[in-house]
Amino acid sequence: MKPNHLLETVMTKAELVSKIHEQSGLATKAQAEAALDALVNILTTAMKDGNSVTFTGFGSFKVIERAARKGRNPRTGMEINIPAGKAVKFTPGKALKDTVK
Numbered sequence: 001m002k003p004n005h006l007l008e009t010v011m012t013k014a015e016l017v018s019k020i021h022e023q024s025g026l027a028t029k030a031q032a033e034a035a036l037d038a039l040v041n042i043l044t045t046a047m048k049d050g051n052s053v054t055f056t057g058f059g060s061f062k063v064i065e066r067a068a069r070k071g072r073n074p075r076t077g078m079e080i081n082i083p084a085g086k087a088v089k090f091t092p093g094k095a096l097k098d099t100v101k
Contacts, residue, residue, distance in 0.1 A: 047088060057095035064089045 011019075013036070021032035043061060046053050052062035068084040092100075 055093070057093050059090055059092040059096055061088060061090050063087070 013033075017029055017033045017036055020026070020036060021029045024032060024035070026032045026035065043053055047061060047063050050063060052060055054060040063086050066085050066087055069082050071080050071082045072078065073080055
């Protein structure tokens with residue numbers, strides 16, 4: 001039997017657009033999709049520029065620096081060097097944490 005985290009369902013972009021359309025009052029799904037695309041573009045640009053983005057009660061997105069480190073190739077077990085880089089980190093807000101509990 002698979003662990004619970006592997007049984008999760010995934011909301012697709014089309015399903016998210018439909019939900020935005022239903023709940024926002026936008027006239028068409030095309031407008032809802034344009035709004036979603038704009039949001040993703042704004043978030044991406046902000047983080048690319050090194051800014052954090054915070055939605056009070058939901059959470060925050062920020063870019064973190066990862067140091068170079070050693071790892072292992074899972075197929076061969078050989079040690080590899082993983083270069084330093086950047087990654088996006090999401091920290092959920094209190095309201096989101098409380099809702100998910």
